[in-house]
Amino acid sequence: MEKFTKLTGIAAPMPLVNxxxxxxxxxxxxxxxxxxxxxxxxxxxxxxxxEGQEIPDFILNQPAYRASEIIVAGDNxxxxxxxxxxxxxxxxxxxxxxxSTSFADIFYNNCFKNGILPVVLPKEAVDVLMADAQKGAxxxxxxxxxxxxxxxxxxxxxxxxxxxxxxxxxxxxxDDIGLxxxxxxxxxxxxxxxxxxxxxx
Amino acid sequence: xxxxxxxxxxxxxxxxxxxxxxxxCLLYIDRHLVHEVTSPQAFEGLxxxxxxxxxxxxTIAVPDHNVPTTAGRDTHIDNEESRIQVEALDKNAxxxxxxxxxxxxVRQGIVHIVGxxxxxxxxxxxxxxxxxxTATHGAFGSLAHGIGTSEVEHVLxxxxxxxxxxxxxxxxxxxxxxxxVTGKDIxxxxxxxxxxxxxxxxxxxxxxxxxxxxxxxxxxxxxxxAIEGGARAGLIAPDEKxxxxxxxxxxxxxxxxxxxxxxxxxxxxxxxxxHFDKVITLRGEDIAPVVTWGTSPEDVLPxxxxxxxxxxxxGGKVExxxxxxxxxxxxxGQKLTDIQIDTVFIGSCTNGRIEDLRAAAAVLKGKKKKDGxxxxxxxxxGLVRAQAEEEGLAQIFIDAGFEWxxxxxxxxxxxxxxxxxxxERCAATSNRNFEGxxxxxxxxxxxxxxxxxxxxxxxxxxxxxxxx
Ligand code: SF4
Numbered sequence: 001m002e003k004f005t006k007l008t009g010i011a012a013p014m015p016l017v018n019x020x021x022x023x024x025x026x027x028x029x030x031x032x033x034x035x036x037x038x039x040x041x042x043x044x045x046x047x048x049x050x051e052g053q054e055i056p057d058f059i060l061n062q063p064a065y066r067a068s069e070i071i072v073a074g075d076n077x078x079x080x081x082x083x084x085x086x087x088x089x090x091x092x093x094x095x096x097x098x099x100s101t102s103f104a105d106i107f108y109n110n111c112f113k114n115g116i117l118p119v120v121l122p123k124e125a126v127d128v129l130m131a132d133a134q135k136g137a138x139x140x141x142x143x144x145x146x147x148x149x150x151x152x153x154x155x156x157x158x159x160x161x162x163x164x165x166x167x168x169x170x171x172x173x174x175d176d177i178g179l180x181x182x183x184x185x186x187x188x189x190x191x192x193x194x195x196x197x198x199x200x201x
Numbered sequence: 202x203x204x205x206x207x208x209x210x211x212x213x214x215x216x217x218x219x220x221x222x223x224x225x226c227l228l229y230i231d232r233h234l235v236h237e238v239t240s241p242q243a244f245e246g247l248x249x250x251x252x253x254x255x256x257x258x259x260t261i262a263v264p265d266h267n268v269p270t271t272a273g274r275d276t277h278i279d280n281e282e283s284r285i286q287v288e289a290l291d292k293n294a295x296x297x298x299x300x301x302x303x304x305x306x307v308r309q310g311i312v313h314i315v316g317x318x319x320x321x322x323x324x325x326x327x328x329x330x331x332x333x334x335t336a337t338h339g340a341f342g343s344l345a346h347g348i349g350t351s352e353v354e355h356v357l358x359x360x361x362x363x364x365x366x367x368x369x370x371x372x373x374x375x376x377x378x379x380x381x382v383t384g385k386d387i388x389x390x391x392x393x394x395x396x397x398x399x400x401x402x403x404x405x406x407x408x409x410x411x412x413x414x415x416x417x418x419x420x421x422x423x424x425x426x427a428i429e430g431g432a433r434a435g436l437i438a439p440d441e442k443x444x445x446x447x448x449x450x451x452x453x454x455x456x457x458x459x460x461x462x463x464x465x466x467x468x469x470x471x472x473x474x475x476h477f478d479k480v481i482t483l484r485g486e487d488i489a490p491v492v493t494w495g496t497s498p499e500d501v502l503p504x505x506x507x508x509x510x511x512x513x514x515x516g517g518k519v520e521x522x523x524x525x526x527x528x529x530x531x532x533x534g535q536k537l538t539d540i541q542i543d544t545v546f547i548g549s550c551t552n553g554r555i556e557d558l559r560a561a562a563a564v565l566k567g568k569k570k571k572d573g574x575x576x577x578x579x580x581x582x583g584l585v586r587a588q589a590e591e592e593g594l595a596q597i598f599i600d601a602g603f604e605w606x607x608x609x610x611x612x613x614x615x616x617x618x619x620x621x622x623x624x625e626r627c628a629a630t631s632n633r634n635f636e637g638x639x640x641x642x643x644x645x646x647x648x649x650x651x652x653x654x655x656x657x658x659x660x661x662x663x664x665x666x667x668x669x
Contacts, residue, residue: 001250033241033245033285034245035245035249113351176351177250177354180359180363181359183218184359186219187218187227191218191229191360194229197215198325198465200454200462201259
């Protein structure tokens with residue numbers, strides 16, 4: 001998993017509330033064999049017509065936002081199913097941070113497993129950042145995980161809370177696998193003991 | 202560790218690579234079996250993180266769930282998504298250097314049949330696979346878990362699984378089975394007693410004379426369905442039969458290594474006085490040939506029984522039984538032997554081994570399936586298929602009007618083209634009778650291979666003992 005420490009990037013404003021996982025990645029794309037490659041179908045039904053043409057109004061289709069790395073979203077982002085395809089699709093598109101007043105629980109946890117930082121802020125702060133994001137590509141928002149702050153393009157800073165353990169994992173790029181690999185010495189020594197005890201394995 | 206230990210305790214203790222203060226362990230994994238459906242994202246995860254497979258020599262892959270079981274599949278698979286998943290496994294096996302049995306290989310088959318057949322599964326090992334029926338391998342006295350895709354990736358990368366220890370449960374089958382009763386009838390009968398959640402939180406050890414008496418194939422059938430009883434794994438202590446089965450397999454130890462292994466394997470039994478958190482005992486003599494009538498493996502009755510009524514049950518099961526009877530198109534009070542069937546499926550990791558085919562062929566020899574009935578045999582592996590052809594079993598099936606297929610999961614889960622149509626009723630030797638399991642609207646009755654063969658002849662569910 002990629003580390004997350006600091007990020008300054010274009011933020012796409014998506015004020016819609018209750019953006020669910022079906023919107024993020026519709027079910028017909030779950031048959032994939034990969035975790036990658038889902039970015040082109042991120043928000044598929046909002047983003048393309050049935051014929052597959054881009055819908056120009058959709059935020060990520062607008063020239064200023066095509067390279068967004070942050071989404072500033074309405075309440076309750078990521079509600080719906082537990083599909084990890086949702087964070088996979090966001091990440092594949094290039095989104096590393098989503099800011100909202102609230103997230104669905106499973107989606108929130110899935111983000112951390114995939115190197116995405118979900119930031120919960122009070123409504124007033126999200127409103128400021130939403131307005132900032134609406135200014136276009138020049139309005140870059142900065143996210144600093146170590147200091148737990150989000151800063152708007154004009155320098156307004158907001159502190160946010162995050163679980164210390166999750167922060168540690170994300171800052172060090174550790175998922176379950178990463179954590180287990182921290183114990184690689186124990187695995188190594190188990191392996192060499194087992195080699196003597198049960199060499200036929 | 203002091204005091205007497207169970208078989209599970211012993212295998213567990215010998216595989217803890219790391220233990221945290223809260224009891225969470227990294228359990229070392231000796232064999233990791235991989236198939237095409239639950240692994241693509243795991244391999245992709247490794248690629249994204251730039252991680253290798255830690256122990257490719259302990260990792261074995263085979264496509265089974267999705268593959269057609271008809272000729273020509275090694276050059277072309279029609280269904281595009283299936284083809285892509287199989288091709289992905291081809292590539293992942295190549296790129297990561299793991300052992301691989303492609304569809305073109307005679308050794309290809311259902312992962313849980315290939316593992317033991319090739320000697321990958323040995324007593325005292327930990328075995329995992331991204332598939333719930335990994336419990337099958339417990340028949341060798343190896344601790345075998347089914348895992349999810351994230352865990353598949355975890356095992357590929359670390360050769361360990363993050364686990365907390367389960368509780369111990371003993372299922373003892375005393376005495377001897379009566380004629381016509383098989384391992385399938387034991388395992389279904391146990392689930393009938395415990396319910397599908399009865400094993401939740403436990404690792405089951407099956408023991409007792411009737412279990413000892415089973416062949417390795419029969420023991421694999423018993424352990425295969427431990428998961429249907431909700432258990433994390435099912436175990437049977439290895440004995441001379443186990444050692445005889447393992448000896449000479451391609452990946453079994455040889456020479457001095459064999460002797461060393463054997464000495465260790467002989468220590469793998471539950472000590473006198475070891476503690477079990479739950480004990481269930483059945484008399485072998487009391488077990489009848491059974492069938493399922495509903496849509497849960499716990500909906501099981503002796504073939505001499507009648508379809509139950511929702512009012513025979515209590516609590517949430519009342520509604521579930523009503524729903525099951527509606528789905529299955531059955532009426533309370535109907536004799537089980539009066540249930541007409543449309544299709545017979547013999548195969549799956551529960552009953553797709555050579556002994557299963559022998560049992561079915563013994564019933565079918567010189568007979569024909571009922572006119573109009575669809576009947577299919579899908580051997581569990583290419584080697585089972587080859588052996589059955591050599592023994593003349595294939596000809597018996599063909600003469601009886603059965604389709605003789607290539608190896609794979611096939612109609613067990615109907616992910617390939619072998620599916621039931623809505624309302625079609627099937628006597629199946631597989632392990633799940635869930636709604637839609639064998640195809641949307643399909644109706645499944647689980648039973649033993651001999652009972653399936655008997656049903657093929659008469660066209661209705663049949664007491665095998667009437668044909669003995
Ligand atoms: S045969 Fe059926 S139960 Fe066994 S692995 Fe295949 S799909 Fe799963």
